[in-house]
Amino acid sequence: MTSPATAPLHDPTGDPAPGSTTEVKTTTCYMCACRCGIRVHLRDSGQGPQVRYIEGNPDHPLNKGILCAKGSSGIMKQYSPARLTQPLKRKAGTERGSGQYEPISWDETFLILEKRLSHLRATDPKKFALFTGRDQMQALTGLFARQFGTPNYAAHGGFCSVNMAAGMIYTIGGSFWEFGGPDLERAKLFVMIGTAEDHHSNPMKAMLSKFKRNGGRFIAINPIRTGYSAIADEWIPIRPGTDGALIMALIRELITLGLYDRDFVTRYTNAGQLVNQDEASDDFGMMMRNPEGDVINPLRHHNFMWWDREQGKPVADHAEGSDPRLFGEYAMPDGTPVKPAFQLLEERVRSCTPEWAEEITGVPAARIRALAHEMGVMARDQSIELPIAWTDFWGRKHKSVKGNPVAFHAMRGLAAHSNGFQSIRALSILMSLLGTIDRPGGFRHKAPYPRAVPPNARPPKGPASIKPNTPLDAPPLGWVETPADLCVDDQGQPVRIDKGFSWEYPFSAHGLMHNVITNAWRGDPYPIDTLMLFMANMAWNSTMNTSEVRKMLVDKREDGEYKIPFIVVCDAFQSETTAFADLILPDTTYLERHDAMSMLDRPISEYDGPCDSVRVPVLPPLGQCKPFQEVLVELAGRLHLPAFINADGGRKYKGYTDFIVNYETAPGSGIGFLTGWRGKNGDQSLRGEPNPKQWEQYAANNCVHHYSMPPEHQYMRNWNRGYLEWAQKVGLRRDLDPITIHIYSEFMQRFRLAAQGKGQGRQPPEALRDRVATYFDPLPFWYEPLEVQSSDKAAYPLAAVTQRPMAMYHSWDSQNPWLRQIHSHNFLFVNPKTAQAQGIEDGGWMWVESQWGKVRCLCRYSEAVEPGTVWTWNAIGKSKGAWSLTDKADESEKGFLLNHLISEELTSANGGKVSNADPITGQAGWYDVRVRIRAAAKDEAAQSWPQFSSTPALPGTAQTVPRWRAWFAGISK
Numbered sequence: 001m002t003s004p005a006t007a008p009l010h011d012p013t014g015d016p017a018p019g020s021t022t023e024v025k026t027t028t029c030y031m032c033a034c035r036c037g038i039r040v041h042l043r044d045s046g047q048g049p050q051v052r053y054i055e056g057n058p059d060h061p062l063n064k065g066i067l068c069a070k071g072s073s074g075i076m077k078q079y080s081p082a083r084l085t086q087p088l089k090r091k092a093g094t095e096r097g098s099g100q101y102e103p104i105s106w107d108e109t110f111l112i113l114e115k116r117l118s119h120l121r122a123t124d125p126k127k128f129a130l131f132t133g134r135d136q137m138q139a140l141t142g143l144f145a146r147q148f149g150t151p152n153y154a155a156h157g158g159f160c161s162v163n164m165a166a167g168m169i170y171t172i173g174g175s176f177w178e179f180g181g182p183d184l185e186r187a188k189l190f191v192m193i194g195t196a197e198d199h200h201s202n203p204m205k206a207m208l209s210k211f212k213r214n215g216g217r218f219i220a221i222n223p224i225r226t227g228y229s230a231i232a233d234e235w236i237p238i239r240p241g242t243d244g245a246l247i248m249a250l251i252r253e254l255i256t257l258g259l260y261d262r263d264f265v266t267r268y269t270n271a272g273q274l275v276n277q278d279e280a281s282d283d284f285g286m287m288m289r290n291p292e293g294d295v296i297n298p299l300r301h302h303n304f305m306w307w308d309r310e311q312g313k314p315v316a317d318h319a320e321g322s323d324p325r326l327f328g329e330y331a332m333p334d335g336t337p338v339k340p341a342f343q344l345l346e347e348r349v350r351s352c353t354p355e356w357a358e359e360i361t362g363v364p365a366a367r368i369r370a371l372a373h374e375m376g377v378m379a380r381d382q383s384i385e386l387p388i389a390w391t392d393f394w395g396r397k398h399k400s401v402k403g404n405p406v407a408f409h410a411m412r413g414l415a416a417h418s419n420g421f422q423s424i425r426a427l428s429i430l431m432s433l434l435g436t437i438d439r440p441g442g443f444r445h446k447a448p449y450p451r452a453v454p455p456n457a458r459p460p461k462g463p464a465s466i467k468p469n470t471p472l473d474a475p476p477l478g479w480v481e482t483p484a485d486l487c488v489d490d491q492g493q494p495v496r497i498d499k500g501f502s503w504e505y506p507f508s509a510h511g512l513m514h515n516v517i518t519n520a521w522r523g524d525p526y527p528i529d530t531l532m533l534f535m536a537n538m539a540w541n542s543t544m545n546t547s548e549v550r551k552m553l554v555d556k557r558e559d560g561e562y563k564i565p566f567i568v569v570c571d572a573f574q575s576e577t578t579a580f581a582d583l584i585l586p587d588t589t590y591l592e593r594h595d596a597m598s599m600l601d602r603p604i605s606e607y608d609g610p611c612d613s614v615r616v617p618v619l620p621p622l623g624q625c626k627p628f629q630e631v632l633v634e635l636a637g638r639l640h641l642p643a644f645i646n647a648d649g650g651r652k653y654k655g656y657t658d659f660i661v662n663y664e665t666a667p668g669s670g671i672g673f674l675t676g677w678r679g680k681n682g683d684q685s686l687r688g689e690p691n692p693k694q695w696e697q698y699a700a701n702n703c704v705h706h707y708s709m710p711p712e713h714q715y716m717r718n719w720n721r722g723y724l725e726w727a728q729k730v731g732l733r734r735d736l737d738p739i740t741i742h743i744y745s746e747f748m749q750r751f752r753l754a755a756q757g758k759g760q761g762r763q764p765p766e767a768l769r770d771r772v773a774t775y776f777d778p779l780p781f782w783y784e785p786l787e788v789q790s791s792d793k794a795a796y797p798l799a800a801v802t803q804r805p806m807a808m809y810h811s812w813d814s815q816n817p818w819l820r821q822i823h824s825h826n827f828l829f830v831n832p833k834t835a836q837a838q839g840i841e842d843g844g845w846m847w848v849e850s851q852w853g854k855v856r857c858l859c860r861y862s863e864a865v866e867p868g869t870v871w872t873w874n875a876i877g878k879s880k881g882a883w884s885l886t887d888k889a890d891e892s893e894k895g896f897l898l899n900h901l902i903s904e905e906l907t908s909a910n911g912g913k914v915s916n917a918d919p920i921t922g923q924a925g926w927y928d929v930r931v932r933i934r935a936a937a938k939d940e941a942a943q944s945w946p947q948f949s950s951t952p953a954l955p956g957t958a959q960t961v962p963r964w965r966a967w968f969a970g971i972s973k
């Protein structure tokens with residue numbers, strides 16, 4: 001007789017079991033953030049529908065049927081033993097962190113939350129903080145926070161790539177990934193900087209494959225050659241945090257060689273605009289304005305001045321027949337000295353020679369010169385012309401759309417440094433000099449971008465915005481344009497718990513999630529009461545200084561109360577963070593819920609037009625799991641948040657699906673979360689009355705709505721009158737004004753002037769004036785990342801960075817047995833020369849030390865990393881017991897986190913604490929740490945360090961891993 005252990009596996013090619021039914025349902029993947037379309041094959045043989053197979057949806061515009069390893073493995077996420085299945089409350093009398101919980105009902109859960117949150121809302125709403133991880137519902141979570149009345153809200157962007165978003169949006173009005181990308185259909189040269197295989201994964205792979213087959217040349221600039229870089233025609237290794245210096249040198253070479261697109265630069269950027277050079281003036285560094293010019297938006301006049309090359313005098317910018325000087329210095333009729341912005345850029349980069357950049361970056365000067373030459377000549381000599389007529393903002397008719405086929409892509413490798421904002425400003429300017437913005441073969445926007453520079457939403461202006469039982473007067477996150485927009489008090493001190501939008505990080509458009517726990521623990525700027533975390537593993541890989549942050553979560557005041565009194569965690573899995581919760585809310589998986597990837601948030605638009613998508617449930621929720629969206633809508637009703645109740649006080653929405661269909665940005669605006677099948681009959685796109693059948697229509701159409709614009713609206717959208725008028729009509733833009741590229745940033749200069757006490761109304765506190773004046777430079781510049789500046793580089797000679805593993809999405813897949821077969825532990829990858837110099841063997845145990853801490857890990861030799869850098873995959877190392885892994889799992893025995901070596905704070909110039917972040921945006925400086933390495937002693941334990949005590953399994957999670965290990969494509973009996 002065959003024992004159960006030796007029974008043959010189910011034969012996936014065999015006939016379905018007698019009586020079983022099969023079905024294929026369409027929804028959207030969420031094994032990473034890319035949102036590919038999927039078809040889920042289900043079989044029901046009496047035990048309810050079960051997933052048998054997931055395939056890519058060939059009819060989906062984003063992935064066109066392609067599915068990656070993660071997407072295929074969604075089946076194992078669905079049936080993970082780490083799934084939470086019921087609401088849990090920390091047992092009375094037990095210590096936080098010990099993992100002792102009791103199941104409670106949703107009724108009790110809501111009563112606990114309602115009682116606590118209604119008290120906070122009625123007394124001091126900012127004592128409630130809501131921070132979320134890589135969720136895809138920030139339009140809803142942000143609305144909830146605003147309606148609650150707390151400014152203490154943000155999602156993962158501040159510790160991910162806010163520098164990329166802000167650096168580009170403050171320059172060209174758009175950004176990479178969701179909001180724009182390279183046009184690899186027509187590009188001939190593609191330069192990828194600081195990108196592993198992560199953002200825009202499947203679409204990028206498909207585009208790259210086609211690009212290479214078409215003979216395109218692909219250059220990867222990165223300290224590490226992995227992921228996409230592995231298939232590059234050329235890898236240019238660079239030291240981490242120095243990309244800005246390389247880009248400054250490339251700009252210098254293009255200007256010196258005259259290899260920039262002069263026509264594009266003069267017409268579409270502010271390069272020709274005259275800048276006040278009177279140092280004694282309060283307007284020093286500001287653009288000269290034409291008092292009779294076109295004032296469309298009082299904050300963003302389009303009434304600037306050019307120095308006309310023929311007439312030799314100042315004229316209104318874009319005056320018919322005029323052509324501006326880009327170089328020189330002039331005097332206005334009243335004697336004010338002025339220079340064109342481009343002259344100032346040339347002066348800025350004059351000293352950024354390739355030799356200067358070689359010293360900083362490690363890239364040979366000759367290579368830098370050749371690269372600049374190649375880009376410039378390719379852009380100039382291989383230009384593209386499409387027979388598409390269009391009209392520009394100033395009424396000029398163009399018979400064709402032109403393009404220069406040099407495309408770029410960059411992400412976190414450029415962004416996650418404390419000098420990232422200025423490096424990304426430099427990249428945006430380089431792309432603009434080559435004439436590649438929203439043109440064929442270059443960078444293309446995706447709706448809702450391009451947006452105004454900066455976009456119109458402003459954060460709350462200070463303490464007056466926060467009132468009991470009252471929504472905030474502005475969304476909690478926004479775009480700062482002047483010092484008056486900062487969220488500070490009368491003394492200039494921060495109002496948010498993460499100090500976002502303060503003088504320390506004025507343009508922190510996505511908040512500073514990595515400082516929330518530390519600030520709340522310290523009570524700086526004030527203590528909070530309730531911290532709600534959603535999908536954010538803040539006790540492990542989503543925090544810097546992990547060991548200390550875990551102590552902060554359990555630290556108590558003198559009166560015995562926790563310093564952060566109440567922590568609510570909503571997640572689908574038992575992560576490291578659930579152990580620190582007072583209340584755990586079990587979320588659903590992506591296969592069990594509705595979701596809207598909304599135009600109000602981060603849609604999946606294509607270059608040719610707006611595109612949004614949804615998820616619909618293909619399975620019922622497991623146990624008592626409830627989508628967080630439903631939790632928020634229910635709580636909003638119970639708390640009587642105005643946007644969620646009717647005039648009579650009754651609930652406006654029956655639940656999340658009803659909310660998504662019926663919510664409008666303003667009464668009767670016709671603009672809601674979804675753009676497809678609007679209007680009573682579902683026959684309108686983008687704008688229209690709510691349609692009660694909207695979900696069904698998405699479900700019947702591959703869960704995606706794609707609106708393709710006419711070709712004459714698809715390019716040059718910053719200045720394309722037809723597009724701009726249409727975009728205003730459908731609500732994508734507020735104002736009808738051109739979106740000028742800001743080679744020179746007046747917004748930055750306003751902050752510098754404020755720091756100098758010159759006429760901006762507000763001045764930073766004295767201790768921050770030098771910081772603001774230094775980093776708020778209206779032109780890009782390269783500086784050493786702040787942590788590097790304060791590191792002993794002789795003692796810690798190496799840079800250490802992480803990448804997201806391509807087979808897993810951060811920590812999400814540690815419980816996935818299919819993906820664990822690819823990675824169950826991580827190595828520190830070290831160039832053999834570097835490792836051998838320290839006597840470290842390939843595969844041997846080693847120590848990595850920074851000024852903040854140390855870890856013991858395994859070494860792997862790699863030629864694919866420049867010798868001054870070491871790196872590892874992020875989030876594979878696990879704490880024992882988390883994710884339902886056994887205590888002997890590789891993830892905790894051999895895996896490690898680099899986070900232990902990275903501090904969330906640095907010492908400021910005046911000896912205080914400041915975030916380890918970009919001083920402009922607050923972007924977490926993940927990649928700035930300096931380390932040294934040494935071999936572990938032979939008699940040391942063969943185990944990674946530090947280790948943490950094991951977390952007990954939570955009630956409701958599967959305690960064992962039974963037959964599903966043998967599950968191949970069918971349930972074994």
Ligand code: SF4
Nearest residue numbers: 029032035036068071
């Ligand atoms: S790239 Fe892979 S994991 Fe990400 S959404 Fe697409 S199929 Fe899913």
